[in-house]
Structure formats: C-alpha cells, structure tokens
Amino acid sequence: MTTTTYKKREDGRKFNELRPVEAEVGIIKRADGSARFKIGKTEALAAVYGPRELVPRFMQNPKRGILRVHYNMMPFSGSGNRVKPGGNRRSKELGVVIRDSLMPVINLNEFPNAVVDIFIEFPQTDAGTRCAAITAAAMALADAGLLMTDLVSSVAVGRIADKIVVDLDYSEDSHEEGTDIPIAIIPSTGEISLLQMDGFMTKKQLFEAINEAKEAVKHLNAVQMKALKNKYKAEE
Amino acid sequence: MSGLKIKEKTIVVPGEILAAGMDYLPSFGTYREGDNIRAGRLGIAQVEGKVIKLIPVSGRYLPKRGDxxxxxxxxxxxxxxxxxxxxxxxxxxxxxxxxxxxxxxxxxxxxxxxxxxxxxxxxxxxxxxxxxxxxxxxxxxxxxRGGRIIEVNTHKVPRIIGKSGSMVGMIKHATGVNIIVGQNGLVWLNSEEPAMEVLAVETIRKIEAEAHIAGLTDRIKEFLEKKTGKKIELGSEQREERKDFERKEFENGNGESQ
The missing domain is CATH 2.40.50.140 (Nucleic acid-binding proteins)
Incomplete structure (x- = not known):
C-alpha cells in the first residue's frame, strides 16, 4: 500500500510522543467555568456559560438540558493566512462533533428547558484543534460544577507512510501519505466517544493507532486533573 | 486493593476514583461503577463513617424551597x-x-x-x-430601595451568613451597614456612609476568599476591628437581628432537600 517510509518526525519527537502540553483552569473570571489547553502550537480557550435559560423557546427540551458548542478559530490563528471571521460549515460541524463527544459524560437531566453553552476559541492553531477543544471543554465543564461521570481526553493519532504517529502537527496532518484520526476517550472506562478518519489505513494499523491513543490520553487526563485541582487547591 | 483512595477534604475531579471495594457507600455527587466509587462532579470529598459525599465548590445557584x-x-x-x-x-x-x-x-x-x-x-x-x-x-x-447589590459564590453563602447569622451580624454591627444575604448569591448592602459600605463589601470578599481556612470568624473580627478602630463584642444581640428576615421554613418543608 505504501512505498515510502517515514524515518523521523520533523520536530524530532518520538513516534508516540505528544507535543508539550499546558493546561489551566479558571482563566475567564465571568464565565461559569473556563479552561485553556495548549498542545504544541495549538491553543484552545474554552468558556462555559450556564445552565441558563434557552431562547428561542422552540429549541427547549422539557426532558433535559441541552449542550451547545461553539467552535471558532480566530482570524490570526492560522499559519500566515487570515481565517475569515465568523462561522462556516466546518466550524458548525466541529461544534456538533465536539458536543457529541462530550455528551456521554454529562448529565443534564436536572436542567430541563435550559442550555449549557461552551465557547471554544483558538488564538493559534497547528492541527489537532478538535482534540484540543474537547480536552479544554471537559475541564471547563467540570469547573462549571456540572454533573459529569468523567472527563474526556482527546488526541489525534495517524499514519504517516508506514509509521503510526501520535499527535500530528500541521505538517504531518497535511502530509501526502498521511492519515489523521482524532480520537476522544473517556478515561475511566476506555470508551471512545469520537473517532474520525481522514485518509486510509489497514485494520491492523487502525487498532495499533487506537491503542497508541489510549496510552496517550492517560497523560492528557492526568494533566486535566492536575489543572482542575490546581485552581481549587486553596479550598482544601 | 480496597479502601479509600483519596485524602479526606481534598478536591476531587469527575471520574476520579474515591474508594475501591465495597467498604464505602456512594452518596451525593458520587457514583459506583463496578468496584470503584468515583466522583460525579468537581467538589471536596467528605467521608462520614462509610458514606462518601462531595461538597460542591462551583456551579450556579439551584432554587430550593424555603430559601x-x-x-x-x-x-x-x-x-x-x-x-x-x-x-x-x-x-x-x-x-x-x-x-x-x-x-x-x-x-x-x-x-x-x-x-x-x-x-x-x-x-x-x-x-x-x-x-x-x-x-x-x-x-x-x-x-x-437604594443600596447596592453584589454577587458572591452561592456555595460560600453559608459562610457569609455564619452560624445563625453570626458572621453577617458581626459585619452589620461593626460597619453599621444594612446587609441582606440571599441564598442565591446576591447580597444587598445599604448605608448612609459610603465608606462603610465599601468596607462591608471588602469584608464579604475576604470571607469569600478565605472561607475554607480555619478560624474565619476571629480573622474577620480582627480585620473589622483594625479597619473601624472599634472593639467588637460578640454577643447575642446581632443574632437576633438576623431573625427578622432569615426564615428557613415555609409551611412544613424544612428546606433541606439534599
């Protein structure tokens, strides 16, 4: 299937190594919950507002609260080219995808007719934005005091030529022989709440990639937990 | 390996394992999954005998009868x-x-x-x-009528009010500001003297920030004495004041559903 080999990653990482990560909770004071998550050059800011009253009323669900995710790349966030401000088809779809990957852990039964809004902004992007968004949003939701069975951690894995790689950056994501698989995992059960694939690979490679992702999110989950505890450390 | 996995009175995050095995029971804010008891929200873990529960530290005010x-x-x-x-x-x-x-x-x-x-x-x-x-x-x-409204963390309201209104009574007594603390985290302050109103706001913010540290009443008392230059007597007089507007019970409901 592939003819070339990928010997070394451009930024010198090991094939299963994540980019450097940073996480911080409570960065937006007026929000009910907020978090910042940075992985390499990709940075996501998430702010949670709510539960709050949902208007228009026809969108209300009398059985449980709903979750809305707003995904947005800032105009200057790309690599040189200005991103056109405002939503587009891609951001709308990503909002839905991110929401669906968070829904399995969140319990909004206590909030009929209400909405929880998550706004995710990217001051800087270098591939892996939906994964960074999920990781940041999970922290922000926990910070907002919502009922959650677990956090969600997410990372992209993929294939470059013959190698399985973890946490692709933009140069790898756009590699001509590259396949990109964003995966979101619920750490406590190991369940997968997001799995997408752009490209192709063999079944064996896919399972190998998923296993690599499961290993990688352990680290991300620890980072999330540490950031959350850090904000409330003073309360103990 | 069974038993408690976390230290008591520490912050736990959703999904974190609080205890393993059947020695403990999950209560408010926690859930059991297989052998483990896990946190179902962000909060401070509290162990009472065999029961593990979480005290919320964040989140919006949820209306409750009797508040x-x-x-x-x-x-x-x-x-x-x-x-x-x-x-x-x-x-x-x-x-x-x-x-x-x-x-x-x-x-x-x-x-x-x-x-x-x-x-x-x-x-x-x-x-x-x-x-x-x-x-x-x-x-x-x-x-x-008049006065100002400030917003505080609803989970800190019990500390601002104090035992049967002792804390807010002390602030009122020391500053002469009229204060009403709503369970929903809105606080109304009114005074003839703007400087005292500002001091009362400052004191409430201090309580909010230091609510978890032991000896809160003494520290706030000291703070108020220093700022006003007057000695505060802790008596029953300010507690009675609270009774005017603090009413926990309506009809038969005791207001505590949790």
Missing part, C-alpha cells in the same frame, strides 16, 4: 411578576403572594413592583420542570 433570595423584576404580566433569581431559571411571583392590598382587575401592577426593582423574597415551591414560585409573605421580605 430566602434576592431577585430582580424582569417582566410584569396580568397575574404577577417574573423575577430573575441568578439561577438557570426565572421565578414567578403571583399577585396573591405579593401583597394584601386589594388589586382591581387589570390594575397596573408596576405600581407595586416595577421593572428592575430588587426584592427579597422566599421560594415556596420548585416543580420538577423547575418552575419557581415566590412569596413576599414572611418577615423581612420586601422591596429593596
């Missing part, structure tokens, strides 16, 4: 007022619960409470669909 809150009139309808109560849901104050006055059919209700008026009110009922009913019948429940 005394501060609300703002946002709409006036035929039969009453809609009130914003700093929570995911707005509340309804019916005319019947608002006043003893006779009101003509179709009368202009803004004469009683107008838009943007703040009121101290009690919650009489919260339905499963989170329809909240309010009342103005009760000691100290009234419209607020």
């Amino acid at each position: 005394m809150i501060i609300g703002k009139i946002i709409d006036v309808s035929m039969s009453g007022w809609r009130v914003e109560i700093n929570s995911p849901y707005s509340a309804m104050l019916m005319t019947k619960e608002a006043t003893n006055e006779f009101i003509d059919k179709g009368a202009n209700l803004t004469r009683i409470y107008n838009f943007d008026d703040y009121i101290v009110c009690g919650i009489t009922n919260v339905s499963s669909q989170k329809l909240v009913d309010l009342t103005m019948r009760g000691p100290g429940l009234r419209k607020l």
Whole structure:
C-alpha cells in the first residue's frame, strides 16, 4: 500500500510522543467555568456559560438540558493566512462533533428547558484543534460544577507512510501519505466517544493507532486533573 | 486493593476514583461503577463513617424551597411578576403572594413592583420542570430601595451568613451597614456612609476568599476591628437581628432537600 517510509518526525519527537502540553483552569473570571489547553502550537480557550435559560423557546427540551458548542478559530490563528471571521460549515460541524463527544459524560437531566453553552476559541492553531477543544471543554465543564461521570481526553493519532504517529502537527496532518484520526476517550472506562478518519489505513494499523491513543490520553487526563485541582487547591 | 483512595477534604475531579471495594457507600455527587466509587462532579470529598459525599465548590445557584433570595423584576404580566433569581431559571411571583392590598382587575401592577426593582423574597415551591414560585409573605421580605447589590459564590453563602447569622451580624454591627444575604448569591448592602459600605463589601470578599481556612470568624473580627478602630463584642444581640428576615421554613418543608 505504501512505498515510502517515514524515518523521523520533523520536530524530532518520538513516534508516540505528544507535543508539550499546558493546561489551566479558571482563566475567564465571568464565565461559569473556563479552561485553556495548549498542545504544541495549538491553543484552545474554552468558556462555559450556564445552565441558563434557552431562547428561542422552540429549541427547549422539557426532558433535559441541552449542550451547545461553539467552535471558532480566530482570524490570526492560522499559519500566515487570515481565517475569515465568523462561522462556516466546518466550524458548525466541529461544534456538533465536539458536543457529541462530550455528551456521554454529562448529565443534564436536572436542567430541563435550559442550555449549557461552551465557547471554544483558538488564538493559534497547528492541527489537532478538535482534540484540543474537547480536552479544554471537559475541564471547563467540570469547573462549571456540572454533573459529569468523567472527563474526556482527546488526541489525534495517524499514519504517516508506514509509521503510526501520535499527535500530528500541521505538517504531518497535511502530509501526502498521511492519515489523521482524532480520537476522544473517556478515561475511566476506555470508551471512545469520537473517532474520525481522514485518509486510509489497514485494520491492523487502525487498532495499533487506537491503542497508541489510549496510552496517550492517560497523560492528557492526568494533566486535566492536575489543572482542575490546581485552581481549587486553596479550598482544601 | 480496597479502601479509600483519596485524602479526606481534598478536591476531587469527575471520574476520579474515591474508594475501591465495597467498604464505602456512594452518596451525593458520587457514583459506583463496578468496584470503584468515583466522583460525579468537581467538589471536596467528605467521608462520614462509610458514606462518601462531595461538597460542591462551583456551579450556579439551584432554587430550593424555603430559601430566602434576592431577585430582580424582569417582566410584569396580568397575574404577577417574573423575577430573575441568578439561577438557570426565572421565578414567578403571583399577585396573591405579593401583597394584601386589594388589586382591581387589570390594575397596573408596576405600581407595586416595577421593572428592575430588587426584592427579597422566599421560594415556596420548585416543580420538577423547575418552575419557581415566590412569596413576599414572611418577615423581612420586601422591596429593596437604594443600596447596592453584589454577587458572591452561592456555595460560600453559608459562610457569609455564619452560624445563625453570626458572621453577617458581626459585619452589620461593626460597619453599621444594612446587609441582606440571599441564598442565591446576591447580597444587598445599604448605608448612609459610603465608606462603610465599601468596607462591608471588602469584608464579604475576604470571607469569600478565605472561607475554607480555619478560624474565619476571629480573622474577620480582627480585620473589622483594625479597619473601624472599634472593639467588637460578640454577643447575642446581632443574632437576633438576623431573625427578622432569615426564615428557613415555609409551611412544613424544612428546606433541606439534599
């Protein structure tokens, strides 16, 4: 299937190594919950507002609260080219995808007719934005005091030529022989709440990639937990 | 490996394993999955005998029957007022619960409470669909005139009020500011002296920030004494003041559903 080999990653990482990560909770004071998550050059800011009253009323669900995710790349966030401000088809779809990957852990039964809004902004992007968004949003939701069975951690894995790689950056994501698989995992059960694939690979490679992702999110989950505890450390 | 996995009174995050094995029971904010008890929200873990529960530290105010809150009139309808109560849901104050006055059919209700008026009110009922009913019948429940409203973390309100109103009583006593603390995290302050009002706000912010550190009352007392230059006697007099407007119980409900 592939003819070339990928010997070394451009930024010198090991094939299963994540980019450097940073996480911080409570960065937006007026929000009910907020978090910042940075992985390499990709940075996501998430702010949670709510539960709050949902208007228009026809969108209300009398059985449980709903979750809305707003995904947005800032105009200057790309690599040189200005991103056109405002939503587009891609951001709308990503909002839905991110929401669906968070829904399995969140319990909004206590909030009929209400909405929880998550706004995710990217001051800087270098591939892996939906994964960074999920990781940041999970922290922000926990910070907002919502009922959650677990956090969600997410990372992209993929294939470059013959190698399985973890946490692709933009140069790898756009590699001509590259396949990109964003995966979101619920750490406590190991369940997968997001799995997408752009490209192709063999079944064996896919399972190998998923296993690599499961290993990688352990680290991300620890980072999330540490950031959350850090904000409330003073309360103990 | 069974037993407790975390230290008591530490912050735990969703999904974190609190205890393994069947030696402990999950309570508020926790859940059991297989052998483990896990945290179901962010909070401080508390162990009481065999029971593990979480004390929330963040999140919005959820209306509860029997709470005394501060609300703002946002709409006036035929039969009453809609009130914003700093929570995911707005509340309804019916005319019947608002006043003893006779009101003509179709009368202009803004004469009683107008838009943007703040009121101290009690919650009489919260339905499963989170329809909240309010009342103005009760000691100290009234419209607020003048003063200022500040917002505090609802989870810190019990510390601001103190045991049977001792903390807020002390601030009122020391500064001479009239203070009403709503369970929903809105606090009303009013005084003839602006400087004292500012000091009272400062004190409340201090309580909010240091609520978890032991010896809070003494520290606040010291702080107020230093700022006002007056000695504070901790007596029963300020506790009685609180009774005027603090009313935990309406009808039979004891207000504590959790």
